[in-house]
Amino acid sequence: MTASTLAASKHLTPDAPARSNRRSNREGFRINWWLTALMLAASLTVLLPLYFTVAMALKSPDQIGTGTGLAWPNPMNWDNFAAAYVATNFPRAFMSTAFVTVLSVLGSLASSSLVAYAIARNWNHRFFRGSFVYLLSAMFIPFPVIILPLIKQTALLGLDNPAGVVFLHVLGGISFNTLLYIAFVRSIPVELEESARMDGATTWQVFRKIIFPLLAPMNATVGIFAFLGSWNDFLLPQMLIADPALQTLPVVQMLFQGEFNTNYSLAFASYLMAMAPTLVVYILAQRWVLSGVMRGAVK
Amino acid sequence: MNAALPASLLSRRSLLRTAGLAGAALMVPLSGCGAPPAAQNGVTTLRFMQNKPEVVDHFNEVIKDFEALNPDIRVVQDFNEGNFVPGLVRNDPPDVVTRGFAQATADFVKKGIFADLSDMPVAKTIDPKMQELVNSWGQYNGTETSALPFSLAAAGVIYNRDIFEAQGVSVPTTWDGFVAACEKFKAAGIAPIYGTYKDPWTLAQGMFDYAAGGALDVGEFFTKLNAKGAKITKDAPESFANSFGPALPKMLQLASFSQNGAASKNYADGNAAFAKGQAAMYLQGPWALSQLVAANKNIRLGSFPLPVTNNPEDTKARVNVDMALSITRNTPNMAAAQRFVNYLLEPSVVNTYNEKNAAFSPLTDAPAVSNPQISGLNAAVQEARYFQGAVTYFPPSVPVNNYIQSFVYSKNGEQFLAALDDEWRRVAERTAV
Numbered sequence: 001m002t003a004s005t006l007a008a009s010k011h012l013t014p015d016a017p018a019r020s021n022r023r024s025n026r027e028g029f030r031i032n033w034w035l036t037a038l039m040l041a042a043s044l045t046v047l048l049p050l051y052f053t054v055a056m057a058l059k060s061p062d063q064i065g066t067g068t069g070l071a072w073p074n075p076m077n078w079d080n081f082a083a084a085y086v087a088t089n090f091p092r093a094f095m096s097t098a099f100v101t102v103l104s105v106l107g108s109l110a111s112s113s114l115v116a117y118a119i120a121r122n123w124n125h126r127f128f129r130g131s132f133v134y135l136l137s138a139m140f141i142p143f144p145v146i147i148l149p150l151i152k153q154t155a156l157l158g159l160d161n162p163a164g165v166v167f168l169h170v171l172g173g174i175s176f177n178t179l180l181y182i183a184f185v186r187s188i189p190v191e192l193e194e195s196a197r198m199d200g201a202t203t204w205q206v207f208r209k210i211i212f213p214l215l216a217p218m219n220a221t222v223g224i225f226a227f228l229g230s231w232n233d234f235l236l237p238q239m240l241i242a243d244p245a246l247q248t249l250p251v252v253q254m255l256f257q258g259e260f261n262t263n264y265s266l267a268f269a270s271y272l273m274a275m276a277p278t279l280v281v282y283i284l285a286q287r288w289v290l291s292g293v294m295r296g297a298v299k
Numbered sequence: 300m301n302a303a304l305p306a307s308l309l310s311r312r313s314l315l316r317t318a319g320l321a322g323a324a325l326m327v328p329l330s331g332c333g334a335p336p337a338a339q340n341g342v343t344t345l346r347f348m349q350n351k352p353e354v355v356d357h358f359n360e361v362i363k364d365f366e367a368l369n370p371d372i373r374v375v376q377d378f379n380e381g382n383f384v385p386g387l388v389r390n391d392p393p394d395v396v397t398r399g400f401a402q403a404t405a406d407f408v409k410k411g412i413f414a415d416l417s418d419m420p421v422a423k424t425i426d427p428k429m430q431e432l433v434n435s436w437g438q439y440n441g442t443e444t445s446a447l448p449f450s451l452a453a454a455g456v457i458y459n460r461d462i463f464e465a466q467g468v469s470v471p472t473t474w475d476g477f478v479a480a481c482e483k484f485k486a487a488g489i490a491p492i493y494g495t496y497k498d499p500w501t502l503a504q505g506m507f508d509y510a511a512g513g514a515l516d517v518g519e520f521f522t523k524l525n526a527k528g529a530k531i532t533k534d535a536p537e538s539f540a541n542s543f544g545p546a547l548p549k550m551l552q553l554a555s556f557s558q559n560g561a562a563s564k565n566y567a568d569g570n571a572a573f574a575k576g577q578a579a580m581y582l583q584g585p586w587a588l589s590q591l592v593a594a595n596k597n598i599r600l601g602s603f604p605l606p607v608t609n610n611p612e613d614t615k616a617r618v619n620v621d622m623a624l625s626i627t628r629n630t631p632n633m634a635a636a637q638r639f640v641n642y643l644l645e646p647s648v649v650n651t652y653n654e655k656n657a658a659f660s661p662l663t664d665a666p667a668v669s670n671p672q673i674s675g676l677n678a679a680v681q682e683a684r685y686f687q688g689a690v691t692y693f694p695p696s697v698p699v700n701n702y703i704q705s706f707v708y709s710k711n712g713e714q715f716l717a718a719l720d721d722e723w724r725r726v727a728e729r730t731a732v
Contacts, residue, residue: 238379244382255355256352258352261586
């Protein structure tokens with residue numbers, strides 16, 4: 001609820017002070033009720049499923065089948081979290097998922113920004129233009145088509161473990177992330193680099209000290225895409241990681257879904273625990289996500 | 300830019316070199332730890348892939364007991380069945396596997412993925428009729444035993460004992476008796492059967508399989524159909540059109556006894572509603588029992604095989620080999636794997652598992668099931684009056700469940716069976732060698 005009103009008021013306030021000089025004060029603070037109502041309705045699409053998740057996680061099995069499902073469970077069954085924690089061996093699965101995610105994010109940021117910088121600044125070379133098209137063409141290959149060969153190759157390289165998942169996440173993200181970065185690097189004036197070179201900076205120093213810091217909004221965008229994609233990925237870890245002890249959270253959570261039986265309360269308790277880091281990261285980073293997306297889009 | 304070219308070229312080269320070195324450094328230690336050596340300090344590590352996530356805890360206990368008796372073997376359990384095919388691709392599949400036994404598993408058997416277990420002494424303790432359920436899917440080289448049944452799920456009609464007693468209805472043993480019972484419930488304002496048509500598989504394993512299994516010999520029908528292969532037409536005596544006809548009116552009659560609005564209910568709805576006593580009977584297998592009890596721990600349930608003819612001797616239960624034990628052919632730990640399979644099939648282990656999970660033990664001298672929820676199916680299982688569901692014989696490329704669903708709505712049996720014949724021929728043509 002608060003998020004939506006915040007968003008609605010944000011939309012209205014920026015130009016309000018400027019206008020208020022000429023128009024009446026009352027008009028400047030007028031609330032656009034239609035827009036607010038729309039935002040309220042839109043926020044329900046997020047809040048309602050979230051409510052169900054929380055309510056479900058607190059229900060005992062016999063509370064699940066009763067009523068419409070909207071009712072808040074009474075008494076609340078906090079034991080679900082403990083049971084899900086033990087059943088999934090949460091700390092171990094969490095560490096494995098965190099390992100995959102952190103390295104994927106760092107790897108995506110480092111590799112894609114370097115590639116994008118190289119391509120954008122060498123656009124006059126046919127080789128670099130070609131390599132850009134080559135990287136982009138990877139986006140047209142559906143992932144399930146190549147999964148079995150990938151499994152074979154990673155096994156031969158000894159990468160049938162979370163490190164292999166990191167490697168493929170970074171690799172798989174390069175085409176899209178490079179696309180985002182290149183658009184952004186082009187908007188950075190070359191003069192900035194030239195002045196650095198006058199002072200004797202090498203290409204690496206130019207990239208490290210000038211370009212990379214200027215890429216910050218795009219880094220946030222790419223980092224968040226990489227984080228979400230990596231944290232929530234199911235298929236790749238499921239197929240690739242051979243040792244069940246190293247399996248990631250989304251796969252371990254399959255524990256609660258049998259062919260004919262689903263343990264809804266434990267499943268949702270476990271989903272909530274797995275969602276927590278994503279929520280925290282989003283709340284902390286949403287400022288940069290939005291600004292980053294818009295910058296990339298306009299320039 | 301041009302002035303800086305030599306410098307940038309140099310750094311690009313050094314960059315590539317650094318990247319290459321870093322890549323190589325990353326690979327070397329990883330390839331070392333890729334596949335842990337199976338035997339470490341004389342302890343053999345077995346990987347055990349098991350197909351039912353809901354019994355992970357039970358098997359953890361079983362494994363603990365096994366390891367206490369066999370300190371030289373460590374067993375790692377994995378319930379991520381999606382990793383089985385990748386394991387084969389890696390040429391590093393789990394050592395011991397349990398799988399539900401039907402079409403998909405039979406494909407692995409035909410390709411020789413599993414080792415021959417016929418020489419193992421425990422193979423002799425298995426009821427030959429249950430072993431035949433596994434073997435009927437095809438044997439590698441014509442003689443091998445690729446899997447030993449571990450758990451047999453028998454499905455019939457789940458009924459609410461309280462409603463039956465309140466209405467003075469006893470368990471029907473003939474089709475006419477069954478119809479009379481349904482009419483009685485209907486007259487009393489109780490839905491006779493809870494239908495969950497929104498999930499097509501419930502129609503397939505329920506009314507379709509039960510009616511078909513009662514009306515014809517399903518196993519024999521598919522053997523003949525497979526022999527005919529791509530030459531099947533709807534006029535042939537082996538066709539669906541000429542064999543399944545008698546089952547369809549009974550199916551529609553079963554459908555007519557479902558509650559109003561069955562079309563919009565799915566399996567989870569059905570479990571919740573049936574647990575609350577909203578119908579007298581439920582065409583589901585034992586897998587639903589734990590869900591029903593979870594939703595209402597006071598519910599008193601029973602099961603009986605659906606009589607489809609008026610001869611009680613004909614009444615059969617629908618069974619499926621819910622778990623069958625296999626050892627992968629190329630396992631480097633064959634001896635340890637066999638010891639584990641031997642242990643799992645010890646009467647105390649296998650009978651306990653099945654008693655706890657409302658299933659039937661495959662051992663010849665297994666005690667009669669005492670669980671009142673499924674004891675009604677005892678006689679049928681002991682006398683081998685059972686069949687494997689007709690839908691389990693279909694290859695996944697035939698959307699048989701959806702055809703069944705559309706038949707229940709349209710009631711056009713001729714079109715339904717003709718479609719099955721067409722689909723079967725289409726797949727047979729495509730897969731013929």
